[in-house]
Amino acid sequence: MRNEWTRRTVALVVCRGVNLSQTTANTLMACQSVTAVMDEQALLGLNPNADARYRQRAMAYFEQLKESQDAWEVCAEALAKGIYKHAGLSAPQQQLIRECLMKWLQCQLINPQPEKSFIRNKAAQVLALTFVMEYLTLWPKFFFDILSLVGSNPHGVDIYLRTLMAIDAEVVDRDIMHSPEATRRNTLIKDSMREQCIPSLVESWFQILQTYQQSHPELTCLCLEVVGAYVSWIDLNLIANDRFVNLLLSQMSMEELREEACDCLFEIVNKGMDPVDKTKLVESLCQVLQTAGFFNVEQEEDVDFLAKFSRLINGMGLSLVQSWTKLAKTGNVKEAADTLQALEAKVPLLLQLLVHEDDDISANVVGFCYDYLHVLKQAVMLAIMKKLTYDDEYNFENEGEDEAMFVEYRKQLKMLLDRLAQVSPELLLEAVRRVFTNTMQNWQTAPFMEVEVAIRLVYMLGEALPASHGAHFSGDAAKTNALQEMMRTLVSCGVSSYQHSSVALEFFETVVRYDKFFIVEPQHIPNVLMAFLDQRGLRHNSPKVRSRVAYLFSRFIKTLHKHMNAFIEDILTRIQDLLALAPPENGFPALLTNDDQLFMFETAGILIVNGESPVERKQAMMRSLLTPLMEAFGLLLAKLLQESDEERQAAIADCLSHAVGFASRTSKAFSNKQTVKQCGCTEVYRDCLQTFLPALSCPVQRGVLRSSVRSFLHRMIICLEEEVLPFIPSASEHMLKDCEAKDLQEFIPLISQITAKFKRQVSPFLQQIFMPLVLAIFEVLARPAEENDQAAALEKQMLRRSYFSFIQTVTGSGMNEVMANQGAENIEQVVFTIIQGAVDFPDPVAQKTCFIILSKLVELWGGKDGMTVLTLSECAVTLKTIHLKRGPEFIQFLQQEYLPSLQVSPEISQELCQVLQEQDVKLLKTYLKAFFQQARL
Template sequence: MDDLDKAILIMFDESGALDDDLKKQAKLYCNATKEKPSICRLCIEKLCFSNLVQVQFWCLQTLHEVIRTRYLTMTLDERHMIRGSVFSIVCLEDKNLTRILEGPAFIKNKLAQVLITLIYFDYPLVWSSVFVDFFPHLSKGNVVIDMFCRVLNALDDELISLDYPRTPEELTVASRVKDAMRQQCVSQIVRAWYDIVSMYRNSDQELCTSVLDSMRRYISWIDIGLIVNDAFIPLLFDLILVGHLSDQLRGAAIRCLLAVVSKRMEPQSKLSLLQSLHISRLLRLVTENGDAEMVADIAALLTGYAVEALDCFKRINSEDAKGISMELLSEVLPSIFYVMKNFEVDATFNIIQFLSGYVAILKSFTPLREKQLLQLGQILEVILVLIRYDPAYRSNLDVMDKIGKEEEDRMVEFRKDLFVLLRTVGRVAPDVTQMFIRNSLASAVSRSSNSNVEEVEGALSLLYALGESISEEAMKTGSGLLSELVIMLLSTKFPCHSNRLVALVYLETVTRYIKFIQDNTQYIPMVLAAFLDERGIHHSNINVSRRASYLFMRVVKLLKMKLVPFIETILQSLQDTVAQFTIMNYTAEELSGSEDGSHIFEAIGLLIGTEDIQPEKQSDYLSSLLSPLCQQVEALLINAKLLNAEEANAKIAGFSERLVTASRPAIGLMFKQL
């Protein structure tokens, strides 16, 4: 072990036992060594003879840095030496170098990165045979094949893939490399992929998985005919459908098919491609396979397939072709619905976006066919399943602790696209949508227990979200099933109404549909009951009670004149609530938030101040309201001797002589009389 080896080991030491100054000295020594003219030859020699992983990595990292920054200034002989030496290691031309190809993955990945840097500068003008020269060495077995895959992956990561930002120079080099590969060696690479997978599918499935994952990256820019043919497509389907193979290998084959269906091409060619795949062969895997990763891959494939079929429908003018596109969609939609309702998959967002696009094109179908109406119903089922909260968070959401708040915020954001989809379905098929929500509510009501909190909250949320897309006229007249829905809403007391989320969405929904009550005043008592009983202002949860107070004030503003006959009932129901705002022990802490009683008092003021009420009656109502307030002030004044000045002022804060005499003389007189 020479001084450089020792310095590298010290620099990479993570034991914490070495002095920081020593590590700094080691780093300075290594950096100084990098500046030597012979550094590339030194690194290659150490790669050939050192068994220390740290030394191997440092040498590869240094080679990569030096080639990137100094390669074009080197002599032709030195560049030739570097190319030959690196290629020799990669292709195992010297069996003594097996330890590198059998070493850790990060060493092999770094070696691949070094080779790609050479390709960046020299392929194809200087080093035209780099890929072709690789093929004879693949017969050496899995270590070289694995390295071949890593080189292709590194080429994609470092140069070709547009998933990473590229400079104009890099884009130019990438085009040059791809053009040369298409002309020279892509067909041989594809043949090598096919032969390797065919040969090792039973003996080394991990290697086959690596090959297919590499292949997937290249499908987007190579000739699709090299993959979509009578050899490769049957092989991919065979890998997927044969049950004894690993889920990793089957998943890799599925991802290759997704790359195939996603490849950009003319719509007519794409439609022919989609037809030729006979994707229905895979649909049974959705229900048969319980592996989450496998189902996620299938879901992504089916979604990608459906997106492409939908795109063909939009871009092709031929009615026959449009019909084929719809048939292909109808074929895969049931499986997509099944996945969405039974699994959590990464493709959820893409599926929602696809469904939104699909529903949008159904607007052009008049009338909708029975199959399409059925599909819309299934989409509504998917929406209902996805918007439901996880019962595991029920208690957190009810008390609104940190976990509950985070979950509620997450769901509010997650639901946005789903509610947009709901409203789109509602516009395309209003009767189907309203019937589905009615049945969902009825199903939730039929279960007389607290176990269906999430089901009830979900059904109510659907009704609330639907209201945003309903016109004012339709709302007032209760067109379709709306009148039945609103009556069902008002007449139902859900067993789980004590739950905060259920209570809140119930009140919000009642408020959203309140315009229906304007022309159907016979339901006003039901509305008042919803706000004034334990479902609203008298709810045990103070957050629900406060929100109910605010929403009640909004309802009063809208229905003010129609509530005159119910004023006495309303005031009587609110008497204990008003008293609660005036009792000594109703502390500021309890009143934290937006509701400090002002909304209740504003609602009462709006009612009492209605012009249809005679002044004498207004006076009686106000007197009944003010009596407990004045008694409270009187009690505070009597007991003022027991309080210091600060406490006394705090207790009677808000009662100003100027307010009750100068600003509103009539009210001031009433205070004095009381």
């Protein structure tokens, strides 16, 4: 084994010598190391003109070197030191080397037995290294000299092909790292070869492939390998032509050549080239292969060949994918469509290979399969993006049925895009960024539908790629950077000035969707604020845009109020005209509707309350905001009382209602951290109450006025705390006069709210108002109605529910005295209505409430109180009535659901149900008393 290693090392030194020193020099160096004294005469034996005696002597030295146990050490040292470099040799010495190599090659032509394979490989490597060093300067006819020498001799052709592969390894192989100097040299070599000799080399390859395919298949295979290696950097037309391709295809049918021919075609397909040309090349090859029957993989039994063939198909598929991707990115629609069609045509063959029982064959096409799925997702995304685009006929100012259908269609497309985002979020993000970036670069000249859909896609990313904890600008760096970059472009490129309303809307929608962006980059806030406030937003010529922007502006301010302190005064000044109450007699259309103004007042309130101004300044700004409303309200209310025309009355009442609503909306700005009292605004809201409450006694348009003032009272109960209590009795008195079912139904929640919030603070008031309210409810419920008047029946049902809900609130607030002080007769009437509600009315919601009330009353009056006995008596009657109507179903409900939920033991449950089924009601009443007394323990 050691001798073999020595022989190979010697061969390496001999053959590698051209690069490190020279063959002769390295050999002599090694011999000298072995024999201690260099025999200078041995050098003469390496000269091609040396006589037989010197050649014999040189051979003896080489044999001695090969057999020596220490020769490998000597050779390694010679390699490491590199004593005899090519550049250090004289011109005659370099010429001697060339002559020596050609002489050796000539000898191979007449040698009946070729050298061993590793010797031929090393010789080829020596020739290749010599070529690299001398081709550009000393030996420009290197290939022509070799070709003229070897001719058609098989041994010579073998060395020629091996040399070409060695040259490829030295000059082209991308897996080998080269210094910048070597890289420049290699580039010059390839350029010179393309210019001087490549056509001749290609012609020699064709002749070799054609000549030796039958007689010497090993040479043909080696030549196919050469073609595959060189095709990556030579003119493809020299190879991809009819005569070459036909020859390769014919060799794919030859058992000894087919695998190498397949590999050669694979390298041809993999050559980098224009995407359109690549598609044509792949399609032409596929057509020929299919015609020749190679696509019938089920009939092919040679799995080794199929493994090569599947690799070829994988290469073809990946090439088509790359071509489609390039064409799609550059906007070549027709060419991209043709390439996609070619790609889809390969899918049946892909699937046949993917499901093949041989795993190697299947594994070879996994890359194609993966990339094809990637293309499908991209193609669908591109189709969705295209179909999201408005057409020229869409009527934005007067949307009809066709427009509604398109809006619905857009929603379906969005759902599809969301689904794709779940599969490939990175792909969607990149596709949107590409479309958006390209469009924003020339938005001034782009059609509105392209600009709108580009911004729309960014907006849709918000739901397609949901943010962690609601933040799109933290977490995943790729997504964060992409979104941040797109938002930066959106707010700084000037597209907010685009004149079409659809683009304006999409701009503001997207700004608000990603309002957290401005926390990360607050420097963009001033520019966006101006867009909201000027003709791009709140003063846009489209009412639709103005209306939507009013809402979006309020959301924007809510999120970023901490960053608004420097702009509060300026914003309030700029929107002052948008906060004015439009009088009903004004015939000029307002910029904003009343509903839009609600958002403006809320926005103003948020700015004032959350600003960093002193309390005195907040108080002054809030009074400045609300005083015009109060002044206008007083004037309009007086005008309403004098107006006789019903239509005018309705218009004035509507305006009064809006004034109250605007004031109420400002109060939404307060919070537990910023209360009305802390902001110094208690007095101004008390003034509002004093201004608005007289409207409750207005004899005309009572429904509208009462509803608005009642809503304001709800807000003040929350905001003013106990400061609102002095206004409640008077307000209640006015609201209970001349009530309708709807009035009472809306009034009861107000009283319930007061009861739940203030509890014993309002006990005296509740005791005073309890029976008047109850009697008013009874009176309305007792009014006759038409038998088929479903609206009236529904109103009574809802009032009855509200009534029971009120009683539940009172009993649940722990104010026993409110009902206890109403007198036995009144309470008996109330309890009767509760029992009636639990049994007689087929309203499950009301029944549930009534049973809760009854249970609470038992808990409150569970002592010696006479009311307890009355309540328990009525409970017993109620239970018997339910049992008579529902029988076993009721017993089952008690035993299996209700009583277990109260943690009543199975024994007690069984006992209660047995008593309940007895005929004697008195027995049940007695039992219930004992039952509840035991339950209290």
